[in-house]
Amino acid sequence: MRDSHGAERARPATLKDVASLAGVSIATVSKALNGREHVRAETRARVQAAAEKLSFQPNVLAKGLLAGRTGTVGLLASDLDGRFSIPVMMGAEDAFGAGSTSVFLCDARGDSIREQHHLRALLSRRIDGLIVVGDTTNPRETLGRDMPVPVVYAYAPSTDPEDISVVSDNVGAGRIAADHMLDCGRSRIAYISGDVSYHAARDRVEGATAALAARGLNLVGGEALYGAWTEGWGRGAVRTLLSRNPDLDGILCGSDQIARGALDALREAGRDVPGDIAVMGHDNWEQIAAQSRPPLSTIDMRLEEVGRLAAELLFTAIDGDYRVGTHSVATRLVTRGSTALAG
């Protein structure tokens, strides 16, 4: 049986094969199959039948050689093991969608040698453009202005303001989360954030602080608690908060993992969520948010929309229209059981 896979594998059909089967020239086949005019209907039908019979698939490489475009864009990610670049890629794929553009995905795993390697591989395959997805929300080094194809930076913006970047609106996310707490009738609200070195952490806090200020309120304790993006930090921070501010009635968290830890610590301290204290996360990480007790209200960054917008901006750039600057995608509130109107 081995040979059924090997020796018999047919060389893919070419225009020439179709032409000789249909009894016409390869030029005519090309025109017929590409819907060009000036081909008799009967001829076109005959060509199509021949192509069908031979399972003819045009060689996109040969096409690209002529057209100068390959219908392929690269997506250079740094955190595939993380969960951010995947939705971005899906959004980009959707935007290129039914069209004839394909996405060529590589992961540099935070290694700049590997990044260079992939970049070279992509460019030598003559991609039409490139989307670079960062591994955090912090700005990343630009690839420079002398790239042979347009580049769009997604999730992490480029350090060069003359590049095209697409990010999630973290300030807005903080505002939306805080407003939701206020809408639930909470007023003594604390913020447990992640690693202070992340722009995103500070931006979310900034948005929340502004939303509270708009109603004349401050964060409980005066400012956010910064720590790590882990459940362990969420648990520890809650214990600190409960001893210092036993009367708090809402906790905003910088990530779903932090919120998950917070929920566990609150339950173990005998506090009721959401009756006593409401809790919000950030990320809408399904596996975490849906499995916590109670299920977690959170902010969805709409990463697929980030990818979709990046793809659109890349497309217009390929067509020569460079919309440089940082484009921001609005986030979305997702309510589950951990927030509710105060009794």
Add this chain to the structure above:
Amino acid sequence: MRDSHGAERARPATLKDVASLAGVSIATVSKALNGREHVRAETRARVQAAAEKLSFQPNVLAKGLLAGRTGTVGLLASDLDGRFSIPVMMGAEDAFGAGSTSVFLCDARGDSIREQHHLRALLSRRIDGLIVVGDTTNPRETLGRDMPVPVVYAYAPSTDPEDISVVSDNVGAGRIAADHMLDCGRSRIAYISGDVSYHAARDRVEGATAALAARGLNLVGGEALYGAWTEGWGRGAVRTLLSRNPDLDGILCGSDQIARGALDALREAGRDVPGDIAVMGHDNWEQIAAQSRPPLSTIDMRLEEVGRLAAELLFTAIDGDYRVGTHSVATRLVTRGSTALAG
């Protein structure tokens, strides 16, 4: 500044450009750059300098047109939002590695229309071979025997035994987990499994049962408890077990999420892990295993090794050597705090 990105973008240099700068023919440039013999050292140096100066990158598409090989393989995944296909891809990338092969990743998201679309896109780009990564460990429908390029199925084997498949050894994983429990001095061991419709669930239980039988033991309760791949199920199952078999001293779980739920329920029931009861997961999902209390001992499926082996088998298949059948990758024990010698 917009124009600095647009109008000035240089057409990539071609052999012709290098040839005229170096003052030789394009044939000579090709030979010089590809290390062919019969080129004078001085000429080669001059060509290399010219290529360097123009940042010449050979057009891989044009090369592929000649060679019949493109140096690109496709990887068709179904669960990118999941966490299984990414490590498989990384392993495959490593295997193709420093060489000149690139991986073209697409995600069908469990949609067969999309799968066909991607398949067509990949084939029209003349990939040299294809790796298909399933979304579960259950066998998946073969793509058939008349594919124009070799195909290797990874994680989920193909339904056709004459295809080439690479899977994780689930029976062995169950055995390793149970043996570890036994090595920790446990003898009253229960098994909380996931969805019974998954082959992997049953295979892991089978391996564990066999390992216990080898020492004359049975699972507590006589058989495994099947449910869902969730924390919620892990919690519920533990409560059931504790009421029926209060003296159990070890719990094997079908996944890290189930184990995470089990740990939470045990702690809330006042049982000490690992002193009183040892717990094992499966998957080595870092985010879950490292954050649970205590950190979770578990089984690593070595998915990167699955990807690496799939890539190697694909390579040998491209060279005409079809090693059909299902190849199995051994799993690995990872010990953290949730297992220890019984006091």
Add this chain to the structure above:
DNA sequence: CTGAAAGCGCTTACAG
């Protein structure tokens, strides 16, 4: 050692 020519699979003016 170097270069002219043919050809990979396709498209596109240009003749007929």
Add this chain to the structure above:
DNA sequence: CTGAAAGCGCTTACAG
């Protein structure tokens, strides 16, 4: 309406 020819960027015998 149809086809012969040139050309996209490259490599590979084959002459010189």
